[in-house]
Amino acid sequence: MKNNVWIYIAVMGAVSFLIRVLPMTLIRKPIKSRFVRSFLYYVPYVTLAVMTFPAVLDATQSPIAGGAALAVGMIVAWFGFDLFKTALSCCAIVLILELFIK
Numbered sequence: 001m002k003n004n005v006w007i008y009i010a011v012m013g014a015v016s017f018l019i020r021v022l023p024m025t026l027i028r029k030p031i032k033s034r035f036v037r038s039f040l041y042y043v044p045y046v047t048l049a050v051m052t053f054p055a056v057l058d059a060t061q062s063p064i065a066g067g068a069a070l071a072v073g074m075i076v077a078w079f080g081f082d083l084f085k086t087a088l089s090c091c092a093i094v095l096i097l098e099l100f101i102k
Contacts, residue, residue: 065097 031037057066069090076086 060094061098062101064101065094068097069093 031040053070056070057063060066060069072093073086073090076089081089
């Protein structure tokens, strides 16, 4: 078991190193393709959304309350409210729904 840990750490280090080094060595010219540039621009946002979405639904006792809070948060943010008001409205929806859904 102890030897396997060092192998896992070495593989993770190699993968992390290659992910960072290969693009620098293989792509030396500026990227001119509009599609590739827009794809690379949105990768961090999509990654954050993919990691956050399941946590939003699982953070409450019922997934219905989490989904409702997500929907309300998206609507409130769409209308231009700041982060505090958006979070407050999401928390209020979860509180109300958790009191009534049992």
